[in-house]
Amino acid sequence: MTRYARITGTGSYLPPRRLTNNDLAAELAQRGIETSDEWIVERTGIHARHFAAPDVGSSDLALEASRNALEAAGITAQDLDLIIVATSTPDMVFPSTAAILQHKLGITNGCPAFDVQAVCSGFVYALTVADAMIRSGSARRVLVVGAEVFSRILNFNDRTTCVLFGDGAGAVVVEASEEPGILASDLHADGSHVGILCVPGHVSGGEVLGSPMLTMDGQAVFKLAVGVLEKAARATLDKAGMTDADIDWLIPHQANIRIMQSTARKLKLPMEKVVVTVGEHGNTSAASIPLALDHAVRNGQVQKGQNVLLEGVGGGFTWGAVLLKM
Known part of the structure; x- marks a missing residue:
């Protein structure tokens, strides 16, 4: 009998503090931005x-x-065999946010727990790992989480980046x-693009060396993202023996509406x-893909039996896609 991996439950959480663009603009104005x-x-x-x-971390x-x-x-929680957390903003240098989450869930069965660091592609990477672990028989029930507190690494003197990001978990x-x-899934990385989206600082001798703030070349990221997302989507569909027409829902990484619109056009999908x-x-x-997935499931958009294509691209540069039947 063939063993498959299937999503059986979704969840998400957003911190209570909501900032509209006007709220953020007012705060930035105090900085002269x-x-x-x-x-x-x-x-x-x-x-x-x-x-x-300030006292809330990714694990919370x-x-x-x-x-x-x-x-x-x-x-x-005691039924879980494995916990994988995708995050670029862990609670600590170590241990992993997954291990901290395991403790907060009250799990005492000794199941393995680890983090995946692929930035905005992290959830796609983590879900692919979970699929492989289940198919191999190494796990039966896996919790896969994307969680971020990106507000901690934003440069609020740079309006081109600080307006883009938020905190949440899915x-x-x-x-x-x-x-x-x-x-099916399709994962890639190309470290030659590390400089266009990164947080180049690190801890050494009790001090932060380099910048601990996010830096991004927006135009370069946009150009790269649109091309690789289409290729990953088509490669994933090919592996599953499907075409664009078989997609019921596309849930892309929620980075920029223009990237999402461009990807949809290339896949011949209406918005x-x-x-x-x-x-x-x-x-x-x-966190963006699992947040969007849970939102769509709970709103009744995504239904059982439908084909859902997830895709993400992030710093590294990393990118990938996963095709699901819900």
């Missing part, structure tokens, strides 16, 4: 984002999203199944088939 709701919306499609409180957001996903799947429970669930949450969430990096 000029921006506006019109300027942000025109370039990104973002209207608002959520920021976590992950905890709430995980509880929602576990409840939706109808299982308890989670899924993936279980072994006799029915196909995760149909009515694209799940869009960037307007309210901003770019939540590894």
Whole structure:
């Protein structure tokens, strides 16, 4: 009997503090930085984002999203065999945010837990790892989480980047199944593009060396993202023996509405088939895809039996896609 991996529950969580573009513009004005709701919306499609409180970490957001996903799947935390957290903003240098999350969930069964660092592609990477672990028989029930507090690494003197990002978490429970669930995936990386999107600082001798703030060449990222996302999507469809016409929903990384629109056009998909949450969430990096997936499931957009294509691109440069049957 063939063993498949299938998503059985989704969950998400956004910190309570919501900042509209006008709210953010007012805060930036106090720093002498000029921006506006019109300027942000025109370039990104973002209207608002959520920021976590100073004492709230990625593991705290992950905890709430995980509880929602576990409840939706109808299982308890003690039933898990593996925890994978995708994050670029971990609670600590070590241990992993996944290990911290395991403790906060009260899990005492000794299941393995680790982080995946692929920035905005992190959830796609983590979901692919979960699929492989389940198919190999190494795990039966896996919690996969994307969680970020990107507000901690933003340079609020740079209006081209600080208006883009938000905090949040999304989670899924993936279980072994006799029915196909995760149909195919395609992952890539190219380290030669490291400089166009990065946080180049690191800790040494008790000090931060280099800049601990996000830096990005927006035009270079846009140009690269549009091309690689189409290729990853088509490669994934080819592996599954499907075509563009078989996609019921596209859930891309929620970075910029223009990138999402361009990708949809290349895949010949109307925007009515694209799940869009960037307007309210901003770019939540590894959390953006599971946040959007949970939003679409709970709103009744994504239905059981439908084909859903997830795709992401992020610093590294990393990119990839996963095709699901819900």
